[in-house]
Amino acid sequence: xxxxxxxxxxxxxxxxxxxxxxxxxxxxRHLAEDADWPRADGRSFHDCRPAFMQTxxxxxxxxxxxxxxGKTKVIVSVFGPxxxxxxxxxxxxxxxxxxxxxxxxxxxxxxxxxxNKEYSAMLHKALEGAxxxxxxxxxxxxxFALVLxxxxxxxxxxxxxxxxxxxxxxxxxxxxxxxVSVSCFGKNIIIDPTSDEEAWQDGSLMVAYMPARKEITQxxxxxxxxxxxxxxxxxxxxxxxxxxxxxxxxxxxxxxSLAE
Amino acid sequence: xxxxxxATETGGLxxxxxxxxxxxxxxxxxxxxxxxxxxxxxxxxxxxxxxITVALGAVSSAHGSALVRxxxxxxxxxxxxEVMSPSYEAPDEGSVGLFAVDFPCICVxxxxxIWLIYSCVAxxxxxxxxxxxxxxxxxxxxxxxxxxxxxxxxxxxxxLMSSGMLxxxxxxxxxxxxxxxxxxxxxxxxxxxxxxxxxxxSAVAAFTHLEIPLVSVGDDGRVFTVxxxxxxxxxxxxxxxxxxxxxxxxxxxxxxxLHKDNILADPTAEEESIIETSMTVVLDSSDQIVSIQKFGxxxxxxxxxxxxxxxxxxxxxxxxxxxxxxAMEVDSHSSDSVN
Numbered sequence: 157x158x159x160x161x162x163x164x165x166x167x168x169x170x171x172x173x174x175x176x177x178x179x180x181x182x183x184x185r186h187l188a189e190d191a192d193w194p195r196a197d198g199r200s201f202h203d204c205r206p207a208f209m210q211t212x213x214x215x216x217x218x219x220x221x222x223x224x225x226g227k228t229k230v231i232v233s234v235f236g237p238x239x240x241x242x243x244x245x246x247x248x249x250x251x252x253x254x255x256x257x258x259x260x261x262x263x264x265x266x267x268x269x270x271x272n273k274e275y276s277a278m279l280h281k282a283l284e285g286a287x288x289x290x291x292x293x294x295x296x297x298x299x300f301a302l303v304l305x306x307x308x309x310x311x312x313x314x315x316x317x318x319x320x321x322x323x324x325x326x327x328x329x330x331x332x333x334x335x336v337s338v339s340c341f342g343k344n345i346i347i348d349p350t351s352d353e354e355a356w357q358d359g360s361l362m363v364a365y366m367p368a369r370k371e372i373t374q375x376x377x378x379x380x381x382x383x384x385x386x387x388x389x390x391x392x393x394x395x396x397x398x399x400x401x402x403x404x405x406x407x408x409x410x411x412x413s414l415a416e
Numbered sequence: 417x418x419x420x421x422x423a424t425e426t427g428g429l430x431x432x433x434x435x436x437x438x439x440x441x442x443x444x445x446x447x448x449x450x451x452x453x454x455x456x457x458x459x460x461x462x463x464x465x466x467x468i469t470v471a472l473g474a475v476s477s478a479h480g481s482a483l484v485r486x487x488x489x490x491x492x493x494x495x496x497x498e499v500m501s502p503s504y505e506a507p508d509e510g511s512v513g514l515f516a517v518d519f520p521c522i523c524v525x526x527x528x529x530i531w532l533i534y535s536c537v538a539x540x541x542x543x544x545x546x547x548x549x550x551x552x553x554x555x556x557x558x559x560x561x562x563x564x565x566x567x568x569x570x571x572x573x574x575x576l577m578s579s580g581m582l583x584x585x586x587x588x589x590x591x592x593x594x595x596x597x598x599x600x601x602x603x604x605x606x607x608x609x610x611x612x613x614x615x616x617x618s619a620v621a622a623f624t625h626l627e628i629p630l631v632s633v634g635d636d637g638r639v640f641t642v643x644x645x646x647x648x649x650x651x652x653x654x655x656x657x658x659x660x661x662x663x664x665x666x667x668x669x670x671x672x673x674l675h676k677d678n679i680l681a682d683p684t685a686e687e688e689s690i691i692e693t694s695m696t697v698v699l700d701s702s703d704q705i706v707s708i709q710k711f712g713x714x715x716x717x718x719x720x721x722x723x724x725x726x727x728x729x730x731x732x733x734x735x736x737x738x739x740x741x742x743a744m745e746v747d748s749h750s751s752d753s754v755n
Contacts, residue, residue: 165500165597168631168639214606215488216553216685227476231605233551255558257549260601261478261494271558300550300558302603304492305477 167265184356188342196352197226204336204348204396207403209317211324211411219325221407223317226350227307232317233300234325237292250292254280254299256314262306275301275311282315282335282364282374288328297327308350312337315364315374320404324411331366332404333373336396338362338389340381345389347396361386363393367401443690451678458684465670465682465731466610468617472625480626484618487684488608493618495600495626499639502588502595510587510595512543512576544573544600546615553607553685568612571709572602572619575698579667579706582623586661589631589654594639596628609684610671612696620666628659667706668735669698670728674716681727695721697728 186193192200199205205226214220217233224230240251256275260267279301287297299322301314312335319333339349339357346353354360359379365372372394377386439446439457450457460466466487474483478494485491502509546569548562556562576582587596600622602615630642630653642653673683673691680687683694693713698706705725710716 165498166638167496167498168629168641213490214551216606216608217551220551229475231551235554238554255550257558259475259492259494259547259549259603260545260599261475261481261496264477266496266498266599298550298557302549302551302605304603305475 180356184341187346187353187356188344188358190344195346195350197350201344201346202392204400205350207400209320209403209407211320211407217321217325219321219323219327221317221320221324223313223320225307225309225313225348227305228310228313229304229307230310230313230317231302231304232314232321234318234321234327235298235300236325237295237297237327240294240296244296246294248293249289250287250294251296252280252284252287252289252299253296254283254301254318256301256303258303258306262303275314278311278374278376279314279318283318283322283333285371285373286319286329286331286333286366287322288330291328297322297325306351308352308354309337309348311335312348312362312364316400316404320407323404323408331368331371332401333364333366334397334400334404335362335364335374336393336400338393340379340385340389345385345392347392361389361393363390363397365394365397367394367398443686447675447687447690451675456680457686462678463681463727463730466684468614468735470617470621472621478622479629480622480624482618482621482625484614484621486610486614486617486682488606489610489614490605491602491611491614491618492605493600493602493615493622495598495622497596497598497626497628499589499594499631500597502592506584507592508588508595509584510589510597511584512573512582512587512598512600543597544576544602544619545569546572546602546604548604548607552604556607564611568615571612571707572615575616575667575669575707576600576619579698579700580665581620581663581667583662583664589639590633593637594633598626607685609686609688610682613669613671613682616667616669616698620663623661624663626661628655628661630659631655665700665702667698667700668728668732669696670724670731671696672724672727674714674720674724679720679723679727681731695724697725699725699728699732703729703732 194200208224210222212220213222213231214233217235219234220232222231237250244251254276256272256279258270258272260270279299283299299318301318303310303314315333315335319329322329323332336348338361339346339353340359341357349357357379359381362376363372364374447457451462454462456462469485471483473481474492475481475494479497480495481493483490483492500511546565548556548565550556550558587598589595600619602619604611631639632642632653633639670681671683671694673680673687673694675691680691683691688694693711693716695708695710695716697708700706708721
């Protein structure tokens with residue numbers, strides 16, 4: 157009986173009707189060919205979703221931040237600097253330990269990838285260059301991210317949110333790191349894609365950037381791109397990162413004025 | 417005697433020490449000095465619980481969700497529905513889990529805590545899960561789940577199923593063919609004590625928010641969702657009438673920390689780490705006891721247990737007004753059960 161019950165469950169997806177598929181194809185064609193076509197959420201190609209960011213949702217942590225971009229919702233907590241694990245070798249510089257996980261209800265189908273190893277490694281690489289590791293020798297700073305709801309551009313939002321949480325925890329950094337991704341559709345570039353757009357894209361590019369130092373900490377590119385388009389896309393990302401960084405700074409100022 | 421010595425000794429030291437340092441170095445003496453003045457470190461009275469806020473619909477990817485804050489403790493509960501074939505024993509019922517064996521009423525957890533569960537439990541389910549992700553507390557590390565998490569999972573599930581809060585017949589789609597299986601996941605976003613109380617409230621709130629999607633059955637016998645008015649009635653909608661489930665007999669719990677002669681209602685994480693033992697009382701809407709649990713530790717008298725029960729009753733009465741969002745949701749569906 158229990159075997160029958162365990163095999164039988166599935167989440168009822170929307171019917172994959174012919175009409176629906178046609179409509180999807182048509183949307184994709186518009187995004188790839190038209191100069192400017194309103195996206196599913198009403199944005200134009202070069203508009204980001206409205207960003208809501210806040211420090212301090214988790215009081216148990218040294219520092220924390222919450223970010224909400226459209227449907228994507230992320231919480232990042234920072235612990236430490238605290239004692240490194242016993243098994244770790246002695247180190248003159250501090251360590252940064254990153255972990256990204258998803259809630260079971262974050263994705264449309266339940267329980268897909270609750271622990272995301274790839275994103276954990278990418279988050280580490282994006283932040284590593286910005287944190288002054290020599291300021292906390294022999295100890296570890298833990299950066300833990302939990303994606304409450306996945307709505308596209310998850311990793312860039314996790315990176316921006318993590319740098320806000322690090323700043324909230326008072327960890328020394330060269331600069332705040334912000335990150336934005338773009339999707340490539342035919343001849344068009346679309347910024348801050350939603351999960352649907354990410355599913356249909358021809359290629360994607362993500363930039364993690366330190367606006368005040370004008371330095372890129374991480375750049376990932378997948379899919380089909382031409383030279384000229386890459387330059388355009390990187391510039392577009394850097395511009396958006398600078399604007400996002402202003403929002404982060406505002407939030408940090410708000411938090412410190414509240415504390416006074 | 418030794419404790420007294422220590423208390424006076426540290427008391428003498430305290431004059432020259434900063435409050436925050438004293439709090440960290442001598443947490444027990446710090447708490448006891450407060451208790452002697454009948455006040456707690458966060459300025460609450462001993463029998464005073466923290467304020468609660470409930471926000472429904474926090475996660476749009478789930479069918480029902482609620483974010484609950486109890487003081488600084490934050491809990492996010494979320495329900496996702498999947499379709500399953502109902503069991504032969506109950507062809508017209510849905511499930512909040514897969515039922516299997518009876519669970520003994522008294523069990524010993526692996527870490528030597530004796531649980532007294534006064535509820536009769538005949539359900540086992542894999543679908544109610546309590547998660548403590550590493551973001552919620554400095555003691556939880558990735559890959560190493562907190563040891564209290566599975567205990568809270570199990571208790572939560574037992575109480576939801578045994579309190580008779582849900583009518584599983586409402587989760588049936590087509591008798592004998594298809595029914596809903598509700599996956600309830602509760603995530604602790606910030607752990608600051610009384611986790612079970614917050615988890616239970618969020619779970620109940622998520623069920624009141626639960627909205628069952630409109631579905632239809634295709635030619636292949638599989639169930640698929642139907643949008644509001646598209647599709648042009650090629651397939652008939654099965655559940656136009658059953659979009660909400662009735663939540664009756666809502667369980668409510670209060671955890672009390674017991675320390676010497678003091679009863680501290682709704683302890684924080686700091687208090688929980690110091691106190692001798694704690695006790696959780698679960699009541700239903702008509703103040704009947706659903707479950708009482710005392711988590712090992714020091715012995716308590718019957719009088720203390722009675723005090724805890726009456727504290728829980730008072731708290732439940734007060735909360736009917738405070739939880740306005742939830743109370744509204746609850747009232748519109750089961751006004752007769754809340755009295």
